[in-house]
Amino acid sequence: MRILVSNDDGYFSPGITLLAEALRPLGEVTVVAPERDRSGASNSLTLDRPLTVRRAPNGFYFVNGTPTDCVHIAVTGLLDFIPDVVVSGINHGANMGDDTIYSGTVAAAAEGYLLGIPSIAVSLASKAGGHFDSAAGIACALVKRLMRAPFGEPVLLNVNVPDVAPPALGGLEVTRLGRRHKAEPVVKLQTPRGETAYWIGPAGAAADAGPGTDFHAVENGRVSVTPLRMDLTGTTQLAHAREWLSK
Numbered sequence: 001m002r003i004l005v006s007n008d009d010g011y012f013s014p015g016i017t018l019l020a021e022a023l024r025p026l027g028e029v030t031v032v033a034p035e036r037d038r039s040g041a042s043n044s045l046t047l048d049r050p051l052t053v054r055r056a057p058n059g060f061y062f063v064n065g066t067p068t069d070c071v072h073i074a075v076t077g078l079l080d081f082i083p084d085v086v087v088s089g090i091n092h093g094a095n096m097g098d099d100t101i102y103s104g105t106v107a108a109a110a111e112g113y114l115l116g117i118p119s120i121a122v123s124l125a126s127k128a129g130g131h132f133d134s135a136a137g138i139a140c141a142l143v144k145r146l147m148r149a150p151f152g153e154p155v156l157l158n159v160n161v162p163d164v165a166p167p168a169l170g171g172l173e174v175t176r177l178g179r180r181h182k183a184e185p186v187v188k189l190q191t192p193r194g195e196t197a198y199w200i201g202p203a204g205a206a207a208d209a210g211p212g213t214d215f216h217a218v219e220n221g222r223v224s225v226t227p228l229r230m231d232l233t234g235t236t237q238l239a240h241a242r243e244w245l246s247k
């Protein structure tokens, strides 16, 4: 099995190092990740300049681009093979509900998915970052499962793991995305040159966090596994839109 690993926290982050180590017994692991923290980069491709790929002493490739750039470059030119699976993470912090729209962790996996490869985004659902080992174990288990039992259709899984020791994990639950309240207000700052600067605030608290959501599973100590799709069509509004256009 050939496994492509990426992330959005940067190639030097503890999450990606532990993830690569955990996956190594399962096959050939190649890491291609951003050279710096690109959290919040979403599905952005760099189109206005060429990108460079360099190799760190530990063998990881790093790119002066986005998470999406990394997976795109890896699959379409850097590697001389098509990976069997793309695993992105382990993100330092949750990617649940609306986070998935902005997340570079999810975006790296989404790029694999869009290129036809089964892909998994893995996040440790806490900024404390105490138990990356739990998330690494879950990533391993899911990749093993894909080897043993292929999903059978194109798949993009968004996985959030509670930040507790492995024995305290409460099992896996298939979930839907919850929703967050709107983000906290932007923070206004004065620059040394007297300009007002704006610093985007943190994500809002969970709004829809009821049973069946990713928030609910993680809150109750279970690993959340959400199958995502990239088709943004508002399928439930097609008829309404047609009716509106006929007015």
Ligand code: MN
Pocket (backbone or CB within 6 Å): 008, 009, 038, 039, 040, 091, 092, 104, 105
């Ligand atoms: Mn991140």
